[in-house]
Amino acid sequence: METISIIDSKNHVNEKVKIGVWLTNKRSSGKIAFLQLRDGSAYFQGVVVKNNVSEEVFKIAKEVKQETSMYVTGTIHEDSRSHFGYEIEVEDIEIVGESEDYPITPKEHGTDFLMDHRHLWLRSSRQFAIMKIRNEMIRATYEFFNKEGFMKVDAPILTGSAPEGTTELFHTKYFDRDAYLSQSGQLYEEAGAMAYGKVFSFGPTFRAEKSKTRRHLIEFWMIEPEMAFTHQEESLEVQERYIAYLVQNVLDHCDYELDILGRDKDVLKRYTELPYPRISYDEAIKMLQDSGEFPDVEWGADFGSPEETYLAEQFSKPVFVMNYPKAIKPFYMKPHPTRDDVVICADLLAPEGYGEIIGGSERATDTEYLKEQIEKAGLNMKDYEWYLDLRRYGSVPHSGFGLGLERAVTWITGEDHIREAIPFPRLLNRIYP
Ligand code: ATP
Numbered sequence: 001m002e003t004i005s006i007i008d009s010k011n012h013v014n015e016k017v018k019i020g021v022w023l024t025n026k027r028s029s030g031k032i033a034f035l036q037l038r039d040g041s042a043y044f045q046g047v048v049v050k051n052n053v054s055e056e057v058f059k060i061a062k063e064v065k066q067e068t069s070m071y072v073t074g075t076i077h078e079d080s081r082s083h084f085g086y087e088i089e090v091e092d093i094e095i096v097g098e099s100e101d102y103p104i105t106p107k108e109h110g111t112d113f114l115m116d117h118r119h120l121w122l123r124s125s126r127q128f129a130i131m132k133i134r135n136e137m138i139r140a141t142y143e144f145f146n147k148e149g150f151m152k153v154d155a156p157i158l159t160g161s162a163p164e165g166t167t168e169l170f171h172t173k174y175f176d177r178d179a180y181l182s183q184s185g186q187l188y189e190e191a192g193a194m195a196y197g198k199v200f201s202f203g204p205t206f207r208a209e210k211s212k213t214r215r216h217l218i219e220f221w222m223i224e225p226e227m228a229f230t231h232q233e234e235s236l237e238v239q240e241r242y243i244a245y246l247v248q249n250v251l252d253h254c255d256y257e258l259d260i261l262g263r264d265k266d267v268l269k270r271y272t273e274l275p276y277p278r279i280s281y282d283e284a285i286k287m288l289q290d291s292g293e294f295p296d297v298e299w300g301a302d303f304g305s306p307e308e309t310y311l312a313e314q315f316s317k318p319v320f321v322m323n324y325p326k327a328i329k330p331f332y333m334k335p336h337p338t339r340d341d342v343v344i345c346a347d348l349l350a351p352e353g354y355g356e357i358i359g360g361s362e363r364a365t366d367t368e369y370l371k372e373q374i375e376k377a378g379l380n381m382k383d384y385e386w387y388l389d390l391r392r393y394g395s396v397p398h399s400g401f402g403l404g405l406e407r408a409v410t411w412i413t414g415e416d417h418i419r420e421a422i423p424f425p426r427l428l429n430r431i432y433p
Pocket residue numbers: 164207209215216217218219220222356357358359360402403404405406407408418
């Protein structure tokens with residue numbers, strides 16, 4: 001008899017199989033016990049009928065505690081009532097590891113309690129579905145950039161200087177000097193692009209975000225592509241193709257998981273239709289002002305969650321907001337050719353209240369301009385000599401962007417809070433477990 005995983009049971013209908021599982025829940029009456037089982041590949045039900053099994057097996061089925069690990073042996077049947085579509089009629093149960101009283105019961109628990117028990121909460125079906133979708137998005141990311149001819153160039157996590165200002169930096173010691181945890185791999189990706197043309201990095205990113213929001217983690221994963229010989233418009237096309245590819249792959253490969261989450265697939269399908277609308281920052285400001293809902297918003301302001309939510313609501317798809325004021329964007333963005341108050345950049349705002357999922361720009365190429373900006377930003381010129389070399393030796397127009405993986409996962413799964421989109425969230429008040 002074959003040992004299989006639950007997900008494979010669709011290929012073993014009416015066959016006798018053995019599966020290693022944990023018990024997530026159970027109910028029983030006098031003559032029958034229903035065991036809810038999981039093995040990390042899917043969730044399904046084991047049915048134990050008193051008259052068909054030994055007395056000992058039925059006793060185990062009635063008494064076994066939540067999260068006990070065991071091997072069940074039995075025959076696979078179709079079960080049209082469940083998301084998964086199959087169940088096992090159990091003939092034998094072999095306990096592998098007993099469980100103490102499990103702290104997470106099928107009843108409702110508060111957020112803090114679940115966060116304290118994150119290492120166990122990962123076993124829940126919702127978390128399973130989110131992590132599977134996250135995994136699919138990572139897989140699709142590698143596939144997409146590989147197909148499009150990008151090379152993965154890893155950026156360092158320990159850095160000697162800070163690209164994005166200093167307030168959100170994590171400081172650490174590097175032997176007898178100072179170092180910082182990476183807030184973005186971008187400058188290194190620019191070096192990669194000048195070496196290999198099209199590159200991307202995918203790694204952890206650290207920001208000491210002091211405010212509690214539903215969209216900010218302290219530690220998150222960022223995908224940062226960078227492309228040589230590429231202007232803004234071509235970069236926007238790569239961005240929308242990439243997002244549509246992520247959504248399409250989740251639709252194609254995570255149907256079961258989307259059902260567990262109750263995510264509306266027609267809404268997701270809409271996000272695969274290209275192109276995405278593009279508006280300028282100026283137009284965005286006008287829309288906000290005309291709405292009457294943002295009486296205080298003025299040209300020059302950065303957008304927070306309410307503004308981004310409003311803007312994306314006006315379109316039923318992600319929308320690019322282009323060319324923000326220079327004063328609120330980092331030093332390396334390309335200045336506009338005819339206006340000195342804006343830079344060539346775009347944020348991609350996701351609908352349904354998820355806000356910015358991508359920030360990107362064309363990069364400044366003029367060495368003198370960059371030097372001025374570095375000085376203005378109060379950064380140490382010595383730290384950026386290597387970066388300026390990229391302009392000194394065969395500089396080309398180039399563009400890139402950063403996508404926050406967990407932002408995108410939260411949006412595609414339809415979750416309320418970004419903490420659900422990473423296995424072990426690091427939050428303002430949480431570094432355990
Ligand atoms: P926000 O305006 O939401 O604070 P940002 O403009 O500071 O984001 P960027 O520096 O442009 O972010 O980083 C690129 C992407 O990284 C963002 O578009 C977002 O998807 C993601 N991101 C930024 N900060 C966080 C965070 N604290 N937690 C999770 N993802 C983040």
